Amino acid sequence: MEEKEACTVHDLGLVFFPAFDWAISPDHPEREERLLYTRDQLMEEGLLDLPGIIEYRPEIATEDDLKRTHICIPSVPVVASKSHLIAAGGSITAAKAVMEGRVKKAFALLRPPGHHAMRLVHGSRGFCTINNEAILIEYLRKNYGSRLKIAVVDTDAHHADGTQDIYYNDPDVLHISVHQDGRTLYPGSGGPDELGGPGAYGMTINIPLPPGSGDRELLFVTKHLILPILQEYQPDIIINGAGQDNHYSDPLTHMQVTAEGYAELTRLLQPDIVVLEGGYAIEGALPYVNLGIILALLGMDYSRVQEPNKERDLVIAAPEVLETVKQVVGFLQEVWSKRRDINLDKIFGSDPCWRRKRFIYYDTDDIHEQQGDQIRRCALCSGYRVIHSWAQKRNARESRVAVVHLPWHACTECRNKAEEAYDRLNPGAQLDRVYLQDVENDLFLEK
Amino acid sequence: MRYIIGIDVGGTNTNACLLQIDEAHQGQVVKMAKTPTVHENLLFSTKQVLAEISRDLTVQDWTALEIHLSTTLITNAIVEGKGDPVATIVSPGPGLCLADAGLSIPLSSVGGAIDHRGRETAPLDMDEIRNALRGADRQGAKVVAVVGKFSPRNPKHELAIEDLIKREFPEFYPPTLGHRLSGRLNFPRRVNTSYLNAMVARLQREFIVKISQTLQEKGLSLSPDPREVPERPRRKVFLLKADGGTISLEKSVTRPIETILSGPAASVMGALALTEARDSCTVVLDIGGTTTDLSILVHGKPLAEKDGAEVGGYKTVVPAFFSRSIGLGGDSVVRYQAGRIRIGPERAGKAAALGGDSLTPTDAIVLTDGGSFGDRHRALAVMKEFCQKTGGSLQERAEEINQAFCQQVVQAINGIFAYLNSRPVYTVSEVLTPRELKPEKLIGLGGPAAYYLPRIARLLAVPYEVLPHYEGANAIGAAASRPTASISLRVDTAFGRAMVPELDFVSSLSHPALFDRKKAEQLAIKSVKEYAGQIGALHPGARFEVDEEEVFNMVRGFRTVGKLFSLRAQVKPEVIKVSP
DSSP: OHHHHSSOOEEEEEEEEOOTTOOSSTTSSSSGGGGHHHHHHHHHHTGGGSTTEEEOOOOOOOHHHHHTTOEESSOHHHHOOHHHHHHHHHHHHHHHHHHTTSEEEEEEEESSOOTTOOSEESSOBTTBSSOHHHHHHHHHHHHHOTTOOEEEEEOSSSOOHHHHHHHTTOTTEEEEEEEEOGGGSTTOOOOTTOOOOTTSTTSEEEEEEOTTOBHHHHHHHIIIIIHHHHHHHOOSEEEEEEOOTTBTTOSSOOOBBOHHHHHHHHHHHOOSEEEEOOOOOTTTTHHHHHHHHHHHHHTOOOTTOOOTTHHHHOOOOOHHHHHHHHHHHHHHHHHHHHTTTSOHHHHHOSSSEEEEEEEEEETTTTEEEEEEEEEEOOSSSSOOEEEEEEEEETTSOOEEEEEEEEOTTOOHHHHHHHHHHHHHOOOSSSOSEEEEEETTTTEEEEO | OEEEEEEEEOSSEEEEEEEEEOTTSOEEEEEEEEEEOOTTOHHHHHHHHHHHHTTTOOHHHHHTEEEEEEOOHHHHHHHTTOSOOEEEEEEOOSSSOGGGSOOOSOEEEOOOEEOTTSOEEEOOOHHHHHHHHHHHHHTTOOEEEEEETTTTTOTHHHHHHHHHHHHHOGGGOSOEEHHHHOSSOOHHHHHHHHHHHHHHHHHHHHHHHHHHHHHHHTTOOOSOOTTSOTTSOOOOEEEEOTTSOEEETGGGGTOGGGGTTHHHHHHHHHHHHHOOOOSSOEEEEEEOSSOEEEEEEETTEEOBOSSOOEETTEEOOOOOBOEEEESOOTTEEEEEETTEEEEEEEEOOSBGGGTOSBOOHHHHHHHHSOOSSSOHHHHHHHHHHHHHHHOSOHHHHHHHHHHHHHHHHHHHHHHHHHHHHTOOOOSHHHHHSOOOOOOOEEEEESTTHHHHHHHHHHHHTOOEEEOTTTTTHHHHHHHHBOBOOEEEEEEETTTTEEEEGGGTEEEEOSOGGGOOHHHHHHHHHHHHHHHHHHTTOOOTTOOEEEEEEEEEEEESSSSEEEEEEEEEEEEOOOBOOEEO
């Protein structure tokens, strides 16, 4: 009611956007039906009538919002559909409500998801095209303070390799991903030794969980690793990429987390902004997990959020599973505590640039990409970056681009060198396009 | 030639109108009447105004007469907490804790659970229910409401409890069952609605009997009498509902809750009957003594409440026009605070010009716009007193009061539109074609409308129209209303099942794989016809339509296993066009 609109601060802002008219393909897990049963559950519970909750209409993200985060190749309109812009825009809506103090917390319960989308976007991978969390983070840094300390805790069963890619060398964004062990699940990455680039070492934390892990393991990691790290880091904002595919009934993963476990995780984490990621047990899990998360965010009792047939279907992992998790947690606790004392030359070599070569597969769109990536090791900033990318889509010509990226708070020297690099690189026989992304100045050039 | 009498029992006055209906179903106002509402005895006011309006009708006219009654009986009973003590038995299943659902009524919670697709996920324990009913009896409950979570998706549990009541607790039979009142999902609202429905059921029964008696004295029989000549028309009294439709008097016995908030609905129907409101967004203002009720027409169609009406602090699932009550009216309090005039929201009492003691906006009208009613001297006296206290000249202050009144109305209108424009939508195409609503025209009715509407319209810079017979246009609205009825159809082809909760209809599909959109639409229309027949909404010219439709493919493990159809079908809402 309009009375609810007034000056009162609500406990929770909800941006619910189920995109009932959008699917990757008719029988794809990321389809119209995905949030249908969730909607039914939330409606039947009468949640939107609760005084602590207010629903917002999602805004549409602009091309500029995307260009602050991504380099879409060949262009934003070709890569991102309207649904993607609304999902990203809805995440921004949620973040704004929190930053403007209209709500204490916000939940962007929307699709399509985004956490597999990397800085360069040739297409869709892992059902994701553009990165909703990253777009909202860049929006916050642009509008509410470029030195905001941000923590992203991604609790999807799949490694958040897209968000990791974007913030791997960013000292102001702590990225923690807890997921099913990459050796057993898409996208394969996310081992505990992926800890960040030379400009942000230790600011990427990956906690792979063995298949079969459940509430016990997830909550152990939360209490003994994630919460102590957050306690020390003292972020201004905690964002939870809330994938729901660790659920025991998820068809794509092999985990044993329950709705109550997710709610408990949310209660412990106390995130400011929650953004839905994956989760494809659309009938047996999503209605209950989403309800549990919402109640936890509202500080309400979620003990009665129980999946039907839980006793029958839930498998409690063997004790050895927890032992394995404890070892990973022990290793990461040590890395975190010693992250500032580590000799980075031993990890990244003593060259003035850190170079790496990567092969990236876009499973959703069947694109093979090769990247040559170099980041300047700079004492004053996190270093400018030059990326060469060759992407091959089936039955299409190879796309070859170069990107010069200037991070937030780049030093003058990096700035000058980046501009020189952009001047030097030109479209021609070797390159289709060249881009310059200067996030701090909101500058995006292409030629 | 036939006649319709419309009666609107308002907070201050009870208005009536007599419409003559021609062959083309167009109405012509023959007569208007009004009497002060006796709050403690609404029936008295109704009888009185009925006598007045029907004075010149012949016995012949009576046989072809319809009476449409918009009464605040049930609304008042709810607001004042009158009615029978109710035992509300709920089966909340898993989810939100019952204590957190924002329900302010005593509940008796039992086991059993149905999930979002209508599967039984936990059975009922009949002994537990027997205990609950015995407890209700001991505590003096007279009526029972039964509501299960997801009961519109599968009414099995509610029906089993009804059956138990019929066999073992006949004193509580019939109970109100949640799924019959609405097929829409919202458990707490369904609980409130069922509770209120049960609470006022006896009041409604008594009301029906009394009205029937009154009319029998006039020679109009309501109950089907086998000795009657078959072609003699029966069932001639209708009650107005919150959605601007009517329900027949005797059928309202099972669903009295639908007659709440008929007042604002009557105003909207009055606007629809008397104007051609085709503008993209028209604001209807019913400016009364205590409040100004605001409703909105979008392309000539009334905007509806998204989830249902709210009455006496209870959120319900009752379909209703979108309506907001602003605490500003002709009898509102006028204050002078910090150099500014503030009006309302409390009622000051009768205007001085009309025999009261306090200064009201009505007195300002009498003094400025040359209102040709009321006692100018009395108005002058209270205004002088006000000017002595606050300084300023008489004309200035009176003008300021008018201005303040209109500005406050405009502020409220702007707030309501800001809220409407922030309401969420759920599909890509809806987000991309945002309907930014803004007032484009004003329609006004109610006593003070003729004076205030031009000023409000000027502040908003929009055209306006004051309805003919603006003082009693809501009675015209009541007369011009037609029956409405709607049902929800849910078809789950994976389960091979179709159901319409409002009808207790559950059926197996003979060929689920062949069931398609067209069949769904046919079934929905067939169901709404049947339902309309049951509640006396099957009027001769009735048209039917599917007004909401959702179809989803169900895919399990990369294989399509079925389709889900959710449809809503209704008797097309209509209004008799009336010439003044």
